Amino acid sequence: MDPTRNPYTPGAGRTPPALVGRASELSAGDLLVQRTASGLSGRSMMLYGLRGVGKTVLLNELRRRADAAGWLTAMVEAKHDRKGADQARARLARELTSAARSAQPWRTKASDKVKAALGTIESFSVKAGVGPFSATATVAPSGRAASGNLELDLEDLVADVVPALRESSIAMALFIDEIQDLDASMLSALLSAQHRAAQNDWPFYVFGAGLPVVPATLAEARSYAERQFDYRHIDRLSAEDARTALASPAATAGARFDPEALDLLLGSAHGYPYFLQVYGDQAWQCSPNSPIQVGDARLAIELGTDELDRSLFASRWERATPKQKQLMAAMAVDAAPSTVADLVTRLGKRKPSDLSVFRDELIKKGLIYAPERGLLDFTVPLMADFIQRHSNEL
Ligand SMILES: Nc1ncnc2c1ncn2[C@@H]1O[C@H](COP(=O)(O)OP(=O)(O)OP(=O)(O)O)[C@@H](O)[C@H]1O
Ligand SMILES: [Mg+2]
Known part of the structure; x- marks a missing residue:
């Protein structure tokens, strides 16, 4: 659709068309x-x-x-x-x-x-x-x-x-x-x-x-x-707010989503504002005219995921040293925060202190954090999925 009317704002610190949920x-x-x-x-x-x-x-x-x-x-x-x-x-x-x-x-x-x-x-x-x-x-x-x-x-x-x-x-x-x-x-x-x-x-x-x-x-x-x-x-948006964040800017710009297309995009964004903007932006670009159809949404998700891989994930992954990457790859196996005890076993170490140097370095780089004592998680949402998606090339 007309790029001059595209309302989405993917990018760090870019004021969104609707500041939803805050x-x-x-x-x-x-x-x-x-x-x-x-x-x-x-x-x-x-x-x-x-x-x-x-x-x-x-x-x-x-x-x-x-x-x-x-x-x-x-x-x-x-x-x-x-x-x-x-x-x-x-x-x-x-x-x-x-x-x-x-x-x-x-x-x-x-x-x-x-x-x-x-x-x-x-x-x-x-x-x-x-x-x-x-x-x-x-x-x-x-x-x-x-x-x-x-x-x-x-x-x-x-x-x-x-x-x-x-x-x-x-x-x-x-x-x-x-x-x-x-x-x-x-x-x-x-x-x-x-x-x-x-x-x-x-x-x-x-x-x-x-x-x-x-x-x-x-x-x-x-x-x-x-x-x-x-x-x-400051957390991801609720299901209802995510829907508003995606649908209302389009409506203001005179376009709408086919309901199934909207659901597909929402399912991929998991309520994360940055993801919503990236997928919304791609959907706008992929769709020849309103309403945005299921096929447009599928293509948008593919292109949007590529864009996220390049902009959000790869740049952060590349900041890590090989040893730090090993620790992150071991974390990526878990669906929830990893326990340090599991990571020690998975990496063939003997005790938690064997990991503490890499753990501290990654925390300092802002790539991971400890949600609680003995647990580690990524600061970038869905980073584990990225690492798994690219496990052959990384
Ligand atoms: N409430 C919101 N509703 C819809 N989109 C939003 C909302 N808040 C932020 N966004 C969009 O999300 C993206 C990220 O916003 P922002 O840069 O403020 O995040 P951040 O938490 O500061 O990220 P970082 O930790 O990387 O600095 C931007 O594209 C912005 O337009
Ligand atoms: Mg910021």
Whole structure:
């Protein structure tokens, strides 16, 4: 069908035509915005789940709503940086500076408190090797939040920004995607700044998103992190929501599915948002006209599966070393999470610690995780099927 009207959005972080099944997280975000406008506080939110379930697009939408309320927001995608904390600080500083410059209430109301806040953001940034920008602004770096100790500096920063935020009934929020990859000292510093803010009812929030290891990673960084966040497990869509995610964008674009064709596509996507977008996109391309027929759906599943193999699975598989691949291939035999005990036997090892190096490396690479002690599973949905499908060539 007409490619210019194709509504599907396969691809990391691409805003879907309908953000289905996330009403609860969105209303929690809206509630926080409303409470902030009334001078009340609430809890930061942490999204975690498998690859491709829609964490990034949800985080983006939460940020968009905070921006629309005039909040001071900054978004960072964490990466394993070689320069660690310095790099993480520089990225955050760059984002914060640009957020502070564009925050609507602050552009119109340059009170003393706003100037003080901007001065602190400026000196925090200069210390990070970003700026100064004062040549074009009326604000000079205040010298605060610039000790070089990340934890103290972040606390200063938040403390100095809060009075200016309160004046306009807005909040400051940092949105950190792939938070499991954030430099450890930056993560600890952020958690303690957030903790202090919560204790004081300050309008400062951290919204994070990442893999299923996130709750454990945060708890390890700071023992109180468990209580600090509204943790949300972002899962595959329910059968009904998956149907909506596939059928409603087509309907809006003036096309429909033959019911059997829709069922076939839904059966292959297993409710995973990324899969739904890939199969929807292919079905649109394969179908000469509406309605999308069973034959179109069959072809779309074949082509879509090829595309997923290339885009989602193969790139991740190739990141593993031969030994790590052996461990993943042994895991792929199981339909459910593998027990470490079974893997030890299957790989002809003697004890669990014989596997722990590869296990830890794969966890660090974000390819597997431990849903519980003694269990291992893939972070990419249906990765086991991919490995089995290609067991001859891999
Ligand atoms: N609620 C939803 N309804 C329909 N499609 C969605 C939904 N959420 C995300 N998608 C689609 O799913 C795909 C993956 O989304 P996204 O990149 O946000 O996932 P992710 O969880 O961040 O993945 P990763 O762990 O790889 O970063 C995109 O193609 C997006 O358009
Ligand atoms: Mg993502």
